[in-house]
Amino acid sequence: MPFTSLVARLPFPSAAVQRAVGIAAVLAQALIGVTGSIVRVTGSGLGCPTWPECVAGSLVPKHDSGIDALNQWIEFGNRLLTGVVILVAAVAVVTAWRVQIDHPGRKRLVKLAWTMPGGVVLQAVVGGLTVLAKLEWWTVAIHFLATTPLVWLAVLLLRAFREGDEAPRLLVPAAGRTILVLLAVVMWLVLAAGTTVTGAGPHSGDINTHRLDAPVEALAQVHGGLLVLYLLLLAVFGLQLLRVGAPKSLWQRYTVVWVVAVAQGGLGSLQYALGVPEAMVSFHVLGAMAVIVATASLWTGSRDRGPVTSLTAAPRELTAA
Structure with a gap:
């Protein structure tokens, strides 16, 4: 394939480059969710009311469109950031492809x-x-939730740059792996419940957007209850680590999950008590992304795929063959 030949001419990515590309993928996928929350809390969700154009007849904001210029540029800036995320994703593909060659x-x-x-x-x-649906709360929820598996997969990609491709060897008992699966499922339930709180809350992205007709207090209690369940599962998983004498690296990942999850729970409680101030909403979304990254890191650290063999270029005679 011509493109494969072109990629093969690129310098082989060093271990540092591979790691940097993996980290960039994680950051890009996580931060686009955070900037999306900034669009929402500033009421800029319909700053660009059409898609793929910003306003009718123009891909970029127009100040004579009758829409506040700041709202236009906030939403347009988020769209431009999507281009940066695509660029990082493309670099990740080329890097992995060059390694595979x-x-x-x-x-x-x-x-x-x-x-x-x-x-x-x-x-x-x-x-x-979501834009064409005028930011109906459930479309915003889907838009956010669609980001979460991409963050998880980016963590797996980062790990893949640093591990082999052998069949995974569990570092925890089978019961521990089952608990870890449940932990991941409950994590996504926590995130989904959080979108319902947002859907019924004060930050809709646009003052004319329909809201979820449900009591915020009850939705917040469900959201918080699921977080408690997540923490209980995390505690049970810790008992499994004690049972097998897990390696230090796995304990470090486990500790990070506790720190991030407890901090996120505290931030959510404070946010609710203060009446959901705008800035804290975006910090709470950032915390949600951190929980995904930490949980995915714990997931990857719970098994061993053998040593990585692709941090340096293969001998020329092998690649020629």
């Missing part, structure tokens, strides 16, 4: 890399539908 067995790495641009394109379409 020298190390043909690294197919899983390339597959994970391709989820980045594929997911971003899907997310852009969902975002467009």
Whole structure:
């Protein structure tokens, strides 16, 4: 393939470059969710009321459109940031592809890399539908939730750059792995419940947007109750680590999850007590992204796929073969 030949001419990415690309993918996927919350709390969700154009007849904001210029540029800036995320995703694909050319067995790495641009394109379409639906609360919820698996997959990609492709060897008992699966499921339930609180709350993205007709207090209690369940599962998982004498690296990941999750719970409680101030909403979304990253890191740290073999270029005679 011509494009494969072109990629093969690129310098082989060093271990530092591979790690940097993985980190960039995680940051890009997480931060786009945070900037989306800024659009919402500033009431800029319909600053660009059409899609893919910003306003009718123009891809960029127009000051004579009857829409506040600041709202236009906040929403337009978020759309431009999507382009940056796509660029990072493309770099991830090219990097993984270049690694596989020298190390043909690294197919899983390339597959994970391709989820980045594929997911971003899907997310852009969902975002467009959200705008066309005039920010109906459930479309905003879907738009946010569609970001969360991309953050998880980006963490898996970062890990894949640093591990082998052997069959995974569990570092926890089978029961511990089951608890970890439940932990991930409950994490997403916490996130989904959070979107219902947002849907009924004061920050809709636009003053004319329909809101979820449900008591915020009850929705917040469900959201908080699911977080408590998440923490209980996390505690049970810790008992499984004690049972097998888990390695220090896994304990470190486990500790990070506790710190991030408890901090996020405290932030959410404070946010609710203060009447949901705008700035704290975006910090709470940032905390949600941190919980996803920490939980995904715990997931990847609970198994061993063998040593990585693709941090350096293969001997020339092997690549020629």
